[in-house]
Amino acid sequence: MAELLLDVLLVLALLSTASAALLSRDLFRAVVLFIAFGLLLSLSWVRLHAPDLALAEAAIGAGLTGVLLLDAVSHFRGRREVE
Amino acid sequence: MKAGVVTVLALLLGGILAPVVVAVASADPGTSLHTLVQTRLEASGVEHPVTAVLLNFRAYDTLLEIGVLVVAGITGMSLSRAGARAEPELRSTNTLLHALARWFVPLMLLLAAWLLWAGSHRPGGAFQAGAVLAAAGVMMRLTGLPTAWIAPGPMLRLGLSAGFSVFLLVAAVGALTGRAFLAYPPLLSGPLILVIETLLTLSIGMILLGLYVAAAQRDGADE
Amino acid sequence: MTLNLLVAGLLFTPLAWAVVSLLIGFRAGRWLAGAGMVLQAGVTLGLVWTLTGQGGFEYALGDWQPPLGIGLRVDGMALTLVLLTTLVASACGLHAAGYLEADRPGQRYFWPLFWFLWAGINGVWLAGDIFNIYVGLELVTLAAVGLVALSGEPPALRAALRYLFAALAGSLAFLLGVALLYGAYGTLSLRLLAEAVQADGTGSAALALMFAGLAVKTALFPVHAWLPPAHGIAHAPVSALLSALVVKASAWVAIRLWLDLGPVLGSSGGAFLMGLLGTAAIVWGSWMAWCQTGLKKLVAYSSVGQVGYLFLLFPLTFAVSDRVAELATQGVMLHLISHALAKAALFMAAGNLIWAVGDGRIVSLAGAGRHLPLSLFAFGLAAVSIMGLPPSGGFTAKWLLLQAAWQAGQWGWALAVLVGGLLAALYVFKVFAACYVDKASGDDFHYPPRRLDLMPLGLAVMALGLGLVAGLPLHWMGIGGAP
Amino acid sequence: MSPGLLYALAGMLLFVMGLAGFALLRHLLRRLMAFNLVGSGTFLVLVGLAQRPDGEPDPVAQALVLTGIVVAIAATALALVLMRRWFDLTGRTRLDGEADE
Numbered sequence: 001m002a003e004l005l006l007d008v009l010l011v012l013a014l015l016s017t018a019s020a021a022l023l024s025r026d027l028f029r030a031v032v033l034f035i036a037f038g039l040l041l042s043l044s045w046v047r048l049h050a051p052d053l054a055l056a057e058a059a060i061g062a063g064l065t066g067v068l069l070l071d072a073v074s075h076f077r078g079r080r081e082v083e
Numbered sequence: 084m085k086a087g088v089v090t091v092l093a094l095l096l097g098g099i100l101a102p103v104v105v106a107v108a109s110a111d112p113g114t115s116l117h118t119l120v121q122t123r124l125e126a127s128g129v130e131h132p133v134t135a136v137l138l139n140f141r142a143y144d145t146l147l148e149i150g151v152l153v154v155a156g157i158t159g160m161s162l163s164r165a166g167a168r169a170e171p172e173l174r175s176t177n178t179l180l181h182a183l184a185r186w187f188v189p190l191m192l193l194l195a196a197w198l199l200w201a202g203s204h205r206p207g208g209a210f211q212a213g214a215v216l217a218a219a220g221v222m223m224r225l226t227g228l229p230t231a232w233i234a235p236g237p238m239l240r241l242g243l244s245a246g247f248s249v250f251l252l253v254a255a256v257g258a259l260t261g262r263a264f265l266a267y268p269p270l271l272s273g274p275l276i277l278v279i280e281t282l283l284t285l286s287i288g289m290i291l292l293g294l295y296v297a298a299a300q301r302d303g304a305d306e
Numbered sequence: 307m308t309l310n311l312l313v314a315g316l317l318f319t320p321l322a323w324a325v326v327s328l329l330i331g332f333r334a335g336r337w338l339a340g341a342g343m344v345l346q347a348g349v350t351l352g353l354v355w356t357l358t359g360q361g362g363f364e365y366a367l368g369d370w371q372p373p374l375g376i377g378l379r380v381d382g383m384a385l386t387l388v389l390l391t392t393l394v395a396s397a398c399g400l401h402a403a404g405y406l407e408a409d410r411p412g413q414r415y416f417w418p419l420f421w422f423l424w425a426g427i428n429g430v431w432l433a434g435d436i437f438n439i440y441v442g443l444e445l446v447t448l449a450a451v452g453l454v455a456l457s458g459e460p461p462a463l464r465a466a467l468r469y470l471f472a473a474l475a476g477s478l479a480f481l482l483g484v485a486l487l488y489g490a491y492g493t494l495s496l497r498l499l500a501e502a503v504q505a506d507g508t509g510s511a512a513l514a515l516m517f518a519g520l521a522v523k524t525a526l527f528p529v530h531a532w533l534p535p536a537h538g539i540a541h542a543p544v545s546a547l548l549s550a551l552v553v554k555a556s557a558w559v560a561i562r563l564w565l566d567l568g569p570v571l572g573s574s575g576g577a578f579l580m581g582l583l584g585t586a587a588i589v590w591g592s593w594m595a596w597c598q599t600g601l602k603k604l605v606a607y608s609s610v611g612q613v614g615y616l617f618l619l620f621p622l623t624f625a626v627s628d629r630v631a632e633l634a635t636q637g638v639m640l641h642l643i644s645h646a647l648a649k650a651a652l653f654m655a656a657g658n659l660i661w662a663v664g665d666g667r668i669v670s671l672a673g674a675g676r677h678l679p680l681s682l683f684a685f686g687l688a689a690v691s692i693m694g695l696p697p698s699g700g701f702t703a704k705w706l707l708l709q710a711a712w713q714a715g716q717w718g719w720a721l722a723v724l725v726g727g728l729l730a731a732l733y734v735f736k737v738f739a740a741c742y743v744d745k746a747s748g749d750d751f752h753y754p755p756r757r758l759d760l761m762p763l764g765l766a767v768m769a770l771g772l773g774l775v776a777g778l779p780l781h782w783m784g785i786g787g788a789p
Numbered sequence: 790m791s792p793g794l795l796y797a798l799a800g801m802l803l804f805v806m807g808l809a810g811f812a813l814l815r816h817l818l819r820r821l822m823a824f825n826l827v828g829s830g831t832f833l834v835l836v837g838l839a840q841r842p843d844g845e846p847d848p849v850a851q852a853l854v855l856t857g858i859v860v861a862i863a864a865t866a867l868a869l870v871l872m873r874r875w876f877d878l879t880g881r882t883r884l885d886g887e888a889d890e
Contacts, residue, residue: 007792011799018803018826022810027818041829045848048169048796048836051839052133053854055198058861059214064291065825067221068298068869072818075873076882086813093809100801101510103486107838108794110508112492115841116849119374130850133855141852143367143376145430147441148856150321151448154422156326158452161415169862170829211860237329237810244325251321257368258314265368287859294866409845437853444860448867455871463875464884466818470871474824475811482804482831488850489838491799521888 007047014040027076031069038062087248128272130204137208138276146254149247149283156243156290159297160235183281184226191219199284203273209246209280213287224295233289243293246286250279309356312379315349316388316428324421335417336403342421343396350385351391354782359756360434362787364434364497372435372495379434379496382785383639384704387431387558390643394550394650394765395424401654401761402543405661405754412456419456423449423547431557436484437494439559440477443523447473450552453544454536465535472532473524476556481517486512489704496786500566509571516563517580526617527587530610534594537606542657545602549609550650554642556601557616560583561638565619577624584617585722596736601659604733605652608692611726614643615707618719622710628716636780637706640772643779644699645693648768651688654762657679659741661754668736672743677751680759682741687766689734699772793840800833815883817872821865828861 017040021033040062045054099240120132127135137145195215202208224230232238253275257266267275323342327335362381366372399420405412426445451473455466488494490509491502502508525533533553537545543571564572591611598604615638622634658681663670675682693699704723711720772779807826814820832854839850876882 003790004790004795007795007820014799014882015802015806017805019187021822022806022819022826023836025851027816030819031821034138034825037826037829044796044799045836047792048840050836050851050854052208052211052851053832053836055206055211056855056858058857059211059218059827062823063132064214065222065862065865066217068866069818069822070293071295072298072869072873073825076818076876089809089812093805096808097802097805099511100805101798103508104797104801104834104838105794106506106508107486107489108791108797110490112490112502115492115847116373117841117845117847120848123370123374129786133851136849136852137855139368140370140374141376141437141849143440144441144853144856146321146428147445148859150324150422150425150864151860152451153324153328154419154445154448155867157415157418157422158448158455158867161452161456162870162874163411164457172773203728210855214862221700239619240328246327248325251318251325255314255318255322258310258318261310262311263367263369264317267368291862291866294870298866298870302557320871437856441856441860448864451867451871458874460875460878463871463878467868467871467875467884470864470868471811471820471824474868475808476826477825478804478824478831482834485831485835485838488835488853494849 006026010040010044010047014044028073031073034069035062035066038066110177112187128267128276129202131202131206131208134202134208139267139272140185142254146265149286151248152287152290153244153247156293159294160239163235163297164255164263173183181226184222184228188219188222191215191222195219195284195288199280202280203268203277209283209287212284214291216284216288217291217295220288221295224292230296233292235293235297239289242289246279249282252292253279269292290292308352309363309365311354312349313380315345316353317425319345319349319716320421320425320428324418324425326423326449327417328415332406332408332416335414339399339403339417339420343392343399346392346395346424350389350431353380353385354389354576357382357782357785362755362785373493373498376438377434377495377497378432379787381787382783384431385641385749386639386779386782388428389553389772390646391424391427391431393768394646395420396545397761397765398543398547398550398650398654401657401758402541402548404758405543405657406541412458416453416456417694419449419452420547421455423552427551427555430559430689433559434496435494436487436496436499440481440484442546443480443556443559446552446555447477447523450548453547454540456541456544461535462539462607465539468532469536476519476522479522480516481519481770482520483514483516483692486515496562496566503526503567503570505570509567510573510576513563513567513571514576517560518601520556520560521583524553524560524613524616525610526583526585526613527590527610528589530587533610534603534606537609537653538600538603542602542660545606546650546653549606549653550646551611553613554646557613557642561616561619561695564623565635568620568687572620572624574621574625574784577620577645580617581621581719584614584620585719587611587617588722588726589615589729592726592733596729596733599668601656601671601737602666603669604655604668604737605649605656608730608733609649609654611729612649612692614704615641615645615723615726618707621716622707622714622719626714630710633706633710633713636783639783640699640706640762640776640780641703643770644772647765647772648688648691648698651684651762651766652692654758655685655688655766658754658755658758658762659685661758662751664750664752668740671737673741673742675742676744677753680763681754682738684759684762684766685737687761687770689730691766691769691772693730693734694723697773698770700774702773702776727749791840793837795837797834797837800830800837803827803830803833806830815885817868817875817882817884821868821872825861825865832857836889
């Protein structure tokens, strides 16, 4: 029962960070939320008995993608966007 | 207007898919690949089932997938033209980061090696290790440690294709010795998989790092 | 033993050539490419020879039989497409060797991407495993995007990004379908799935998701908008590859899935919808082609229209007699082949014309009729097949489709085929009319190397002659897979 | 409800959400994130549905998703290179708003 509760909470956290990342007005904030989503997803893989995927998600999905995205945000911020 | 239409369509799609997902979850497929993997695990040369699937049973998928990575790396290189190499603005002057990097980079290299080694009998493997390698490279780059070897050039081209090439050669040797394409020699599959994984780790790390560097380069408008 | 070597050679050559040509430059890559094409041709012919001798077979990679391992389905249809690829990709490669400037900075990356694309396309033709299809399609997509972006100019980047986004969304829809099928039936092998599937909503929903994804990747109306910029902006030989082979790869996956799983999981409503979208594509693509002012954009929109014919397969093979289904399958496959030959020829001929007049607008072609008769001749021959006039392969394909529609009593599709031919004639004549306008002012033509005319001419002649020898490919395609 | 089904349903929702975001968002970086959400959702469905009610994990599904993750990072990194170059040359972070030519 406690396990199921944990799963439900994790799923809710996944969905809310994902929607927040999509809806956030601030790009930097969206990227940070996206990285948080990756970490939560990594936890979900642990819950699904998939430690390989948890490792890969943490390293690739959250870690590397996060660095790439953050780097891109600062790059886009560096110069004024032409609307 | 558009947002409304998309929302309605999304709800509709979700409404159709939800019962399908429930139905699939309750269905019982006659065959289970899981037991098949277990029974053949011994013949695969590794003890960890996921690694056995990735590098032996379904090695063709993995070969093509590394091809996808190499293609991404090639395109990244083709777009980062010569010129802007070591950009000062990329380096952070944060001293804390510097101090951290001195400890972190060797630690990450160790972690990558451990992940690679672990892959044969427990969770871990070339992809995770390669990603950690790339992250170590990103950190080196951010803190201004020497990273000239990652600039587009013969070294990078060789490095990013090395893992793929060795994988492909092993695959071809299988066919040349009378077995199928991608079949390992019976007794050598364990060591060969380890060799392939080691080179794949290096190549994956280099490709991911190379793409990061390629993205970070700029020219044209500034020059 | 020989079989192992042939299949291995087919898979190994393009991948190995991709890696080696990454290490050498563009110029050396040309010589290497020549050798690779010869090797690939030899292996292909060997496989076709085996096929006619002993029939098709399933090839277990790594000696692991499906469902544990990945099987390749080496049957008549797949091998005919491999042969088509060897022909068209070789022609495009040889054209590119002379067409692309060797000294531009990014050019050394052309050959590796070219060979990876070739490898991916062959992989998709032969794939017998639905997840392997996904990986193969991704390899094709990323290599194609890389080739579109090769020039690095803003319009190319824009087209490449649009293409990448559309293709990735399509792949993921496909992959979700794979996830549902794997969850429901516990296997990824297409052959085993065809035996296992039962008629229920689950399988149909999975199939619908996969078709939706494939429709995006094939640029079926109304999700075609990414195609014209990507095919219009790329270098001519690259455009030729994309239109002739890359969109066909995803279309082929749809065809194969439909032929295998459609009889159980399909529905007449779904089949009708696909046919309707195909018809809309024929009309809209051809009309938009006629509206274009740029030569390559016109040829690219023509692809949007021509792809539409492939989707007539769906209504003409569902719940009809075996004879009708056979005619329709033959017609669609023959159309796929003749369009690949003709469209590659059109793009390469268009590239030569643009090289000569120095810009890509159709009005600039004035006087080309006098100065570049050979390129224009190739363009015309290929256009005959596009319009579907005898004796071209396009004609025979349409004739088969008309017969199928007639015998099935589904008149609407026959009308679509006929209207498509008329509209094609309109946009083809638009080009010719522009070429034979006499130009008063001086002649500033830059003659492209003569040998560049050979590739489009060769393919155009093949497209034209295909109708006369259609029996041979149709015979090959009739040879089934595993006994 | 088994955990597998729970995560599969969550994955399905992520797929739909991401697709909607993909259709509505115009900023290139946001579209890329939406694409990654669609991918993550698909992976959850794949692994969640392959898990049997007894909780046994399926190594094949995990291997497929690992392949999928690597393909996704390749595509993401490539898209970032393309969009950063596009931004450098044009100063724009979205594609629409002008004709194709």
